[in-house]
Structures are given as C-alpha cells and as structure tokens.
Amino acid sequence: MTTDTGRVRLTPDERRSQLLDLGVRLLATRSIDELSIDLLAEEAGISRGLLYHYFGNKHAFHEAVVRRAADDLIEKTAPPAEGEPLERLLTSMTAYVDYVVANHQGYLSLVRGAAGGNETIRKIYDEAHAALTDRVFREDAQGQIIADTPATRLLVRAWAAMAEEFVLSWAVEPEAMTRDELLAVVTGALPALVELLPEK
Amino acid sequence: MTTDTGRVRLTPDERRSQLLDLGVRLLATRSIDELSIDLLAEEAGISRGLLYHYFGNKHAFHEAVVRRAADDLIEKTAPPAEGEPLERLLTSMTAYVDYVVANHQGYLSLVRGAAGGNETIRKIYDEAHAALTDRVFREDAQGQIIADTPATRLLVRAWAAMAEEFVLSWAVEPEAMTRDELLAVVTGALPALVELLPEK
Numbered sequence: 001m002t003t004d005t006g007r008v009r010l011t012p013d014e015r016r017s018q019l020l021d022l023g024v025r026l027l028a029t030r031s032i033d034e035l036s037i038d039l040l041a042e043e044a045g046i047s048r049g050l051l052y053h054y055f056g057n058k059h060a061f062h063e064a065v066v067r068r069a070a071d072d073l074i075e076k077t078a079p080p081a082e083g084e085p086l087e088r089l090l091t092s093m094t095a096y097v098d099y100v101v102a103n104h105q106g107y108l109s110l111v112r113g114a115a116g117g118n119e120t121i122r123k124i125y126d127e128a129h130a131a132l133t134d135r136v137f138r139e140d141a142q143g144q145i146i147a148d149t150p151a152t153r154l155l156v157r158a159w160a161a162m163a164e165e166f167v168l169s170w171a172v173e174p175e176a177m178t179r180d181e182l183l184a185v186v187t188g189a190l191p192a193l194v195e196l197l198p199e200k
Numbered sequence: 201m202t203t204d205t206g207r208v209r210l211t212p213d214e215r216r217s218q219l220l221d222l223g224v225r226l227l228a229t230r231s232i233d234e235l236s237i238d239l240l241a242e243e244a245g246i247s248r249g250l251l252y253h254y255f256g257n258k259h260a261f262h263e264a265v266v267r268r269a270a271d272d273l274i275e276k277t278a279p280p281a282e283g284e285p286l287e288r289l290l291t292s293m294t295a296y297v298d299y300v301v302a303n304h305q306g307y308l309s310l311v312r313g314a315a316g317g318n319e320t321i322r323k324i325y326d327e328a329h330a331a332l333t334d335r336v337f338r339e340d341a342q343g344q345i346i347a348d349t350p351a352t353r354l355l356v357r358a359w360a361a362m363a364e365e366f367v368l369s370w371a372v373e374p375e376a377m378t379r380d381e382l383l384a385v386v387t388g389a390l391p392a393l394v395e396l397l398p399e400k
Contacts, residue, residue: 116316150376154369155385162362169354176350181398185355188396189389196388198381 016054019044023065024072028102031109032062032121063120069106070128073099077132085140090187092135093163097183100167108168133160136190146194155197159190216254219244223265224272228302231309232262232321263320269306270328273299277332285340290387292335293363297383300367308368333360336390346394355397359390 010018022044027035037058041048055061077095079088100107114125133156137148146152163186170182210218222244227235237258241248255261277295279288300307314325333356337348346352363386370382 112315115312115314116318118316150373151381154366154373154376157369158362158366158386161365162358165361166354166358169357173350173354176354177397181351184398185393185396186358189393192392192396193385193389196385196392197377198384 012054019051019054020064020068023061024069024106027065027069027106027109029105031105032066032113033109035062035065035106037061059120063124066110066121066124069103069110070124073103073107074128074131079135079139085142085144086187086191088139089136089145089190090183093183093187096163097167097170097179097186100164101171104168104171111164111168129157129160133157145191151197152194155193156190159193162186162189212254219251219254220264220268223261224269224306227265227269227306227309229305231305232266232313233309235262235265235306237261259320263324266310266321266324269303269310270324273303273307274328274331279335279339285344286387286391288339289336289345289390290383293383293387296363297367297370297379297386300364301371304368304371311364311368329357329360333357345391351397352394355393356390359393362386362389 019040023035023040026039026043037048037051037055040061041051044051051061055064073096076099077092079092082088083091110121110125113121115122133153136146136156137153140146146156166182166186170176219240223235223240226239226243237248237251237255240261241251244251251261255264273296276299277292279292282288283291310321310325313321315322333353336346336356337353340346346356366382366386370376
C-alpha cells in the first residue's frame with residue numbers, strides 16, 4: 001500500500017520476499033559466492049544487521065536466494081496449457097534459453113556449485129532439474145513425444161544435460177548460431193533421441 | 201628387468217610410472233578426495249616418505265594421477281584407423297562407455313571436481329574433453345558426419361555433455377537399457393543433432 005508520501009508499508013514477509021527478489025536480480029550477473037550480505041544491504045539501502053534479522057546467516061541467505069531463483073526458473077519455463085506437445089516444448093525451451101542468457105553468471109554458479117559438492121546448492125539444483133524433467137513426462141502424458149520408461153527417464157536426463165551445456169556455451173558465443181537455430185536443435189533433439197532408442 | 205630372485209629393478213621414472221598406474225587403479229573405485237598418499241603407500245607397500253619423494257605433495261600427487269587417468273581415457277577411446285566415420289565413432293564410444301563404467305567413482309569425481317572449481321582438475325578435465333571433441337572433427341576431416349563450424353563446435357560440446365551424463369547415469373542404473381541400446385543412442389545422437397541444424 002502506498003501512502004500519501006509515496007512510501008510503501010510492507011509486512012515482514014513482504015519485505016523478505018522483496019529482498020529475495022533483489023537477491024535474485026543481483027545473482028543474475030554474479031556467482032553465488034560473489035553475492036554477499038554486504039552487497040544486498042548496499043543495494044537495498046538497509047543495514048547488514050537487518051538482513052541478518054531476515055535471513056539468519058550467510059548460508060541461509062544464499063539458500064533462500066538460490067531457491068527463489070530455481071522457483072523463478074521453473075515458473076518462467078512453464079509450457080502453455082494448450083497446443084501440440086512439441087510446440088509447447090518449444091515455448092518452454094525458448095523461456096529456458098532466455099532465462100539462462102539473462103541469468104548467465106548465477107545459473108552457471110548454480111550448475112557448478114551443485115556439481116562441486118555444495119550439498120545445499122546441489123539439493124536445490126536437483127529438485128529444479130527433476131521438476132523440469134518430470135514436466136516433460138507430465139506434459140506429454142499420452143506419450144506423443146516420449147513414453148515414460150526407465151530408459152526414457154535416463155534419456156531425458158541426458159537431453160537436459162545437453163540442453164544446459166548448449167545454452168550455457170551459446171550464451172558466451174552467441175555468434176556461433178542464431179537463437180532460432182539453437183532452439184531448433186535443443187527442442188528437436190528430444191524426439192530425435194527417442195527415435196534412436198530401439199524398441200520404443 | 202626381473203632378476204633371478206624374481207625382484208624387479210626399476211629406474212626412478214619407471215617406479216614413479218608404476219606408482220601412477222596404481223594410483224589410477226585405486227582412483228577407479230574412489231573419488232579424488234578419497235585417494236590419499238597413505239592409501240597408495242599401503243597398497244604399494246612402501247613408505248609415505250618415499251611417495252613424497254616421488255610426488256612432492258598431496259596436490260602434485262593428485263594432479264599426476266588425474267593426468268595419467270585422463271591420458272588413459274584418451275588413449276583407450278582412440279578410434280580405429282580404418283572404417284566409416286560412424287563405425288569408428290561407435291568403436292570409440294564403446295570404449296568410452298566401458299571406461300566410465302570401470303572407473304565410475306574416479307570419473308565422477310573428475311567431472312565434479314572440474315565443475316566445482318578445483319582449477320587443476322578443471323584444467324586436466326578441459327584438456328581431456330577438448331582432445332575428445334577435437335578428435336570428432338579430426339577423425340572426420342571430410343565432414344561426412346559433421347562439418348567444422350562454430351555452430352558444430354558448440355553442438356559437439358553439448359553432445360559430449362549428453363553422452364557423459366547418459367553414461368554416468370546408466371552406470372548406476374544399468375537395468376534401464378542394454379549397453380547396445382545406450383551405444384545406439386549416444387553414437388546416433390551426433391548425426392541426428394547435426395541433422396537438426398538448419399542450413400548445414
């Protein structure tokens with residue numbers, strides 16, 4: 001609610017949520033390690049003490065920001081409710097490419113932190129990844145692109161690793177191909193890989 | 201050279217090389233962090249002091265073992281000199297699958313160490329990866345499977361990430377598909393992905 005003087009009165013939960021959004025924005029162009037309480041305090045124009053009040057400690061602060069960023073990714077890449085499975089996958093992958101490009105440093109540090117043995121980061125990364133890959137099966141429940149079997153579960157996981165590497169590399173070398181070309185390959189790769197499985 | 205009593209007299213270089221081979225064998229079923237000078241000393245039946253003499257310190261020891269393991273991977277996955285490009289790729293990928301399965305723990309820790317910001321491990325991993333992906337272009341110099349362009353360089357890198365994730369996941373869940381099915385997908389994926397690139 002905005003008062004007459006233009007100031008906004010927020011509940012503690014709203015304030016915390018606003019600070020998390022700021023953290024996610026700061027993370028876009030930084031690694032997780034570079035995202036400090038000091039920086040957030042400076043950008044938010046509030047004291048470090050108040051941030052510790054909201055987040056407890058640096059570890060909990062990083063966890064909360066990364067979790068918000070992962071939720072943001074899942075939400076932004078939600079496919080539309082209607083349409084052919086492959087068309088909906090393309091829409092979802094388009095949002096994924098745009099997300100990774102816009103949040104390159106933060107996303108890269110999430111991938112690396114997860115692989116590098118930070119257990120909290122790995123857990124959030126794995127949950128986000130599982131949500132994205134489960135979605136492939138949930139959104140294609142009739143199996144028009146892909147049936148749900150142990151083999152196709154491995155395949156989707158490998159496909160997601162390919163898409164991730166492709167988009168992360170393309171983000172630093174965008175002149176190598178157009179965004180549409182990239183999308184044609186990463187989206188078309190899923191049915192193409194399924195096609196290679198003997199005895200579908 | 202074996203003496204009459206069956207003992208082997210080795211030069212210091214040969215001895216160091218033998219110790220590295222033992223280190224690589226121990227790494228197969230362990231992460232890099234689990235591979236200690238103590239363990240190697242015990243398995244080799246020599247003193248820790250002698251190992252420090254050969255390797256200097258723990259860091260240099262890990263670096264030497266991981267480098268030897270990476271060289272081993274590159275050598276074992278060398279394609280045959282003759283044959284169709286796709287057939288030779290299949291032979292190479294078969295050796296890759298067998299290597300990753302036989303050295304699962306060590307390979308996984310290499311991948312994770314590289315991603316997790318250990319600069320030495322990352323450098324060795326990147327060199328090995330570059331050797332393997334460069335090979336795709338070198339071995340197919342006529343471009344029968346793939347032409348050498350900035351776009352296909354990105355594509356091969358993404359394909360390699362897919363193959364790595366696929367094989368690492370399959371190694372812990374081998375009942376999901378047969379080795380031949382896995383090989384059909386990871387090998388066939390390369391030309392299939394190229395096919396998806398518009399304007400080859």
